[in-house]
Every structure is written in structure tokens, then in C-alpha cells.
Amino acid sequence: MAGERITPGLTGIPDAVDVVVVGLGITGAGVALDAVTRGLTVLAVDAHDLAFGTSRWSSKLVHGGLRYLAQGQLSIAHESAVERGILMDVTAPHLTRPLPMLTPVNDAMPRSRTAMTWAGLHAGDVLRRTARTTTRTLPRPRRLNATEALGLAPSLRADTLRGGLLAWDGQLEDDARLVVTVARTAAAYGAHVRTRARVTGATGASVEVRDELTGATHVVRAGAVVNATGVWAGNLDDQVRLRPSRGTHLVLRRASLPHTRVAVVVPIPETRARFAMVLPQPDGTLYVGLTDEPVTGPIPDVPTPSEAEIDFLLDVVATAFASPPTRADVVGAFAGLRPLLEVTGSGTTADLSRRHAILTSSTGVTTVVGGKLTTYRRMAEDTLDILVSAGRLDAGPCRTASLPLLGAAPPEDLRRCTAPARLVRRFGTDADLVLATARDVSGLTDDELLSPASPNVPVTLAELVFAVTHEGARDVDDLLDRRVRVGLVAADRAVAEPLARRALDLVARRASIRRRNCPCTR
Numbered sequence: 001m002a003g004e005r006i007t008p009g010l011t012g013i014p015d016a017v018d019v020v021v022v023g024l025g026i027t028g029a030g031v032a033l034d035a036v037t038r039g040l041t042v043l044a045v046d047a048h049d050l051a052f053g054t055s056r057w058s059s060k061l062v063h064g065g066l067r068y069l070a071q072g073q074l075s076i077a078h079e080s081a082v083e084r085g086i087l088m089d090v091t092a093p094h095l096t097r098p099l100p101m102l103t104p105v106n107d108a109m110p111r112s113r114t115a116m117t118w119a120g121l122h123a124g125d126v127l128r129r130t131a132r133t134t135t136r137t138l139p140r141p142r143r144l145n146a147t148e149a150l151g152l153a154p155s156l157r158a159d160t161l162r163g164g165l166l167a168w169d170g171q172l173e174d175d176a177r178l179v180v181t182v183a184r185t186a187a188a189y190g191a192h193v194r195t196r197a198r199v200t201g202a203t204g205a206s207v208e209v210r211d212e213l214t215g216a217t218h219v220v221r222a223g224a225v226v227n228a229t230g231v232w233a234g235n236l237d238d239q240v241r242l243r244p245s246r247g248t249h250l251v252l253r254r255a256s257l258p259h260t261r262v263a264v265v266v267p268i269p270e271t272r273a274r275f276a277m278v279l280p281q282p283d284g285t286l287y288v289g290l291t292d293e294p295v296t297g298p299i300p301d302v303p304t305p306s307e308a309e310i311d312f313l314l315d316v317v318a319t320a321f322a323s324p325p326t327r328a329d330v331v332g333a334f335a336g337l338r339p340l341l342e343v344t345g346s347g348t349t350a351d352l353s354r355r356h357a358i359l360t361s362s363t364g365v366t367t368v369v370g371g372k373l374t375t376y377r378r379m380a381e382d383t384l385d386i387l388v389s390a391g392r393l394d395a396g397p398c399r400t401a402s403l404p405l406l407g408a409a410p411p412e413d414l415r416r417c418t419a420p421a422r423l424v425r426r427f428g429t430d431a432d433l434v435l436a437t438a439r440d441v442s443g444l445t446d447d448e449l450l451s452p453a454s455p456n457v458p459v460t461l462a463e464l465v466f467a468v469t470h471e472g473a474r475d476v477d478d479l480l481d482r483r484v485r486v487g488l489v490a491a492d493r494a495v496a497e498p499l500a501r502r503a504l505d506l507v508a509r510r511a512s513i514r515r516r517n518c519p520c521t522r
């Protein structure tokens with residue numbers, strides 16, 4: 001592998017490539033990886049940073065497609081289950097883990113809804129089997145009695161609890177980390193991956209791209225231009241019409257619902273099959289999600305949750321827990337916009353198809369939009385297949401279904417890694433590289449590089465230094481909001497900020513020493 005690093009700005013980019021990818025959320029990063037591993041030359045750019053858009057505001061689940069099954073969308077459900085298996089078993093076992101999900105059976109779950117939910121979980125298990133994902137990766141669903149359910153989630157209301165339904169899905173370590181890892185893998189295979197580079201105009205044969213650091217513009221010729229700009233896709237190609245929908249999550253401390261060891265799925269009252277979820281995160285927080293609100297008007301850079309959504313989520317969760325969280329327990333809240341394609345005749349955004357679409361407009365730009373984090377690989381494969389079969393690119397078959405991302409290894413190998421657990425969880429077998437890089441750049445001891453920002457904020461200097469040297473992070477926001485995600489809780493972000501500044505300073509100082517000592521500058 002070429003070992004390229006992700007860098008901000010456009011210095012040194014080629015004048016012509018096979019494929020330009022616009023947007024470095026999960027979709028664009030996936031397209032860049034698919035294209036470069038088929039032997040094509042690739043330039044992939046983002047106007048801001050990796051994972052700047054929707055990809056960092058997700059529920060961080062690797063879905064098996066149960067929801068689509070409930071809507072009778074069998075092919076999307078199967079596709080989701082297959083991609084979940086590929087992520088968990090082949091491409092990113094280091095960044096994914098099985099997540100037990102408990103639906104409490106209580107007064108809010110009449111017998112008919114319980115029976116329907118149980119049937120749905122069984123159908124989900126059939127999907128797992130047809131996708132060839134083993135029970136070692138995702139165990140079968142099972143019924144629990146009330147005592148067993150309380151053992152997994154002791155904060156549940158005991159007085160109305162009759163039992164529970166336990167099923168398993170996949171969970172990501174972090175959504176932005178998946179994007180960064182896919183992008184870094186693409187760069188390692190030789191793709192030029194650049195942040196702070198905004199495409200201001202595109203046709204199927206070229207883009208005009210502005211370096212947001214210098215203001216300089218460049219024209220890059222290409223065999224194909226892929227618009228992977230998510231909810232912003234219509235800005236680059238006005239033939240693409242989207243109807244975004246906002247999804248909001250709350251962030252709580254684990255102590256707000258003590259000892260919750262599983263995700264809890266709470267039925268939304270007065271709906272037939274809609275649920276809210278309480279999702280324990282590896283960093284010691286809990287997310288409560290998720291809303292589905294149609295959005296009109298201009299697309300903001302960073303969407304914000306509404307007060308009504310926050311109240312709604314707290315109200316739903318209150319139905320299941322003995323001492324439900326209150327407004328005072330909400331330490332953060334975030335919202336993301338689903339890039340849903342407009343479909344004539346559809347009612348609410350919840351009814352719009354979540355399958356991806358690939359559209360080539362009269363300008364020749366190919367837009368890939370919709371889908372999910374879980375299905376990013378298949379979206380990329382389909383996009384490149386269409387471009388190859390249309391004769392616009394000359395390339396071999398897709399390789400990504402059997403191509404592990406950087407740091408990937410089977411769980412048993414990861415358990416044998418001697419590097420600190422947090423680094424192994426976030427970088428897999430690259431944890432050693434992260435630490436070695438930080439030592440080399442800083443000259444600091446492992447104690448300094450690995451001590452957490454505070455007892456409650458597990459971020460380390462080592463990973464922040466690596467984010468600057470290898471992952472294209474340029475400022476404090478890149479580091480805290482898109483590399484380590486501590487930005488989801490404002491108070492924790494403030495604690496970690498000095499560490500982020502130190503990492504930037506260490507790398508800058510090292511670069512200036514290198515420049516001074518380089519014979520070429522003497």
C-alpha cells in the first residue's frame with residue numbers, strides 16, 4: 001500500500017484522475033475506497049472535514065434491516081443484513097460489536113404488540129441466517145422473564161414489567177471513526193484524500209475545486225465525477241431533489257440510568273411499530289433517540305434539535321424507567337439530516353424509501369444518495385459498477401467485500417493486542433502505530449501520551465497526535481468533534497480542549513524542526 005496520509009488543502013493534487021469524489025462522509029469515503037482498489041486513480045475531497053455532515057450524527061448502529069422488513073422492503077432488508085455481516089466479520093470487526101437490545105414487555109406492550117414484535121425479531125433472525133452471519137457474531141433472539149430483564153436493565157420500572165424480548169444487532173465504536181478509517185484505507189491504497197477543498201462546479205468530466213485554506217481554485221479533469229454530498233447533493237446537481245428528515249438524539253451520563261448494560265427499546269405510545277432507543281456507548285454515555293421530523297428550507301451546516309424533540313424523547317423514555325431522566329440529565333443533544341430522495345406521492349418522511357439511489361444527470365455528474373452507514377460499501381460498489389458498465393471507467397470488479405479496513409482483525413487477535421484497550425477499540429491492530437507515531441512526534445513518555453484528559457473523559461494525547469499526522473485533522477474542532485467525538489458533551493469538550501491544542505502544537509513544532517534540519521532549506 002502507498003501509505004498516503006489525508007491532508008487538508010489542495011497542494012500537489014493531480015490535474016487529471018479517473019474519478020473525483022465530492023464529499024467525504026461515509027458514502028464518498030466508500031466510493032473512494034472502491035474506486036482506488038479497482039486500480040483507478042482517485043481524488044476525494046470535502047469542503048470541510050471528514051465526516052462533517054450526516055455521517056457523524058447517526059445512532060451508530062450497524063442495522064440488520066428489521067425496520068425495512070416491517071415495511072415489506074425485503075431486498076433492502078436483506079442487503080442491510082448482508083452488509084452488517086461483512087462489516088462485523090470481515091471489513092471492520094475492530095470498529096463493530098454485537099449490541100444486545102432489550103424490549104421490555106410491560107403495560108405499554110399489549111399482548112398483540114408483543115406478539116408482533118417477537119415475530120419481527122424472529123424474521124430478523126431469519127435475515128441474519130440468510131446473510132450467513134453466524135450466532136457467534138450475533139446470537140439468536142430470546143424471551144426473558146421480568147427478573148432476567150431487570151438483571152440487564154435494573155432501572156426499568158419493575159411494577160409493570162412482565163418480561164422482555166432480547167435481540168442483537170451491530171453497534172459501531174463511532175460513526176465518524178468508521179468514516180475516517182475508510183478514508184484512511186483509501187489513502188493507503190493511493191487515493192488523494194483532501195479536506196478543506198470545496199467543489200464549486202462539476203460536470204461529468206471535470207470539477208472546479210477551491211482550496212479553502214488559500215482560496216486558490218483548480219480544475220481537475222476526470223473520467224467520472226461522483227457527487228456524494230448527502231443532504232447537499234442538490235447544490236451540486238439541481239436535478240437531484242431531496243426531502244431531508246431530522247433525527248435527534250439526547251446524550252446522558254450512564255449514571256442517569258444506572259447499570260444499563262443493554263440497549264433498551266421503548267415503544268412509542270399510540271404508534272403500531274415505532275420505538276425509541278436508549279443506547280449505551282463505549283465512552284460511558286447513553287444516547288436516547290430518535291426522531292423523524294421533515295425539514296424544509298436551506299440546509300444548515302450543523303442541524304440543531306428542537307425543544308419539542310427533546311421533550312418528546314424524554315416523555316417516551318419515561319414510560320419504561322422507574323426514575324426516568326429529566327432535562328437536568330441531558331448533557332448533550334445532536335441532530336442529523338437524513339438525505340432522503342423525494343418520491344412523488346409519499347406522505348411522511350418516515351415512509352420514504354431509505355434505499356440508496358444512483359442518478360446520472362444531463363451534466364454527466366453521477367450522484368449517489370440515501371442508504372445508510374451500514375450499506376456504504378454496497379452503495380459504492382453499485383456506483384462504480386454503473387460507471388464501468390456505462391463505459392465511463394475501465395476497471396476491474398469490486399474488491400471491497402473481502403478487503404479489511406486498516407487495523408481490522410478477528411476479535412480473538414484483537415484480544416491479544418498489548419496496546420491500551422481504548423486504542424485497540426478505536427484503531428484495531430493500528431493501535432501500536434498510533435502510539436509509536438505519538439512517541440516519535442512528541443518525545444513524551446507513554447504515561448503522558450496515554451493518560452486520559454480526566455477520569456470521565458478518556459481521550460488521550462496519543463490519538464490526538466495521530467489524528468493530526470495521519471487523519472487530516474487541522475484544528476481543535478476537527479480533533480474534538482470528528483476524531484474523538486468528545487464534542488458531543490460540551491462540558492467534556494472543554495476538559496479535552498487543552499489536550500487538543502497540545503497535540504496540534506507538538507506536531508507543528510516537530511514539523512518546524514524537520515524543516516530547519518532539512519538540507520534543502522539550508
Ligand SMILES: Cc1cc2nc3c(=O)[nH]c(=O)nc-3n(C[C@H](O)[C@H](O)[C@H](O)COP(=O)(O)OP(=O)(O)OC[C@H]3O[C@@H](n4cnc5c(N)ncnc54)[C@H](O)[C@@H]3O)c2cc1C
Nearest residue numbers: 023025026027047053054055058059061199230247373374
Ligand atoms: C439521525 C440519524 C441517525 C442515523 N442512524 C444510522 C445508524 O444508526 N446506522 C446507519 O447505518 N445509518 C444511520 N443513519 C444514516 C446515515 O447516517 C446516512 O445515510 C449517512 O451518514 C449519509 O452519509 P453521506 O456520506 O451520504 O452524507 P454526509 O455524511 O452528509 O456527507 C456529505 C459530505 O459532503 C460534503 N460536501 C457537501 N458539499 C460539498 C462540496 N460542494 N464540496 C465538497 N464537499 C462537500 C459535506 O461537508 C459532508 O461531509 C442515520 C441518519 C440520521 C440522520
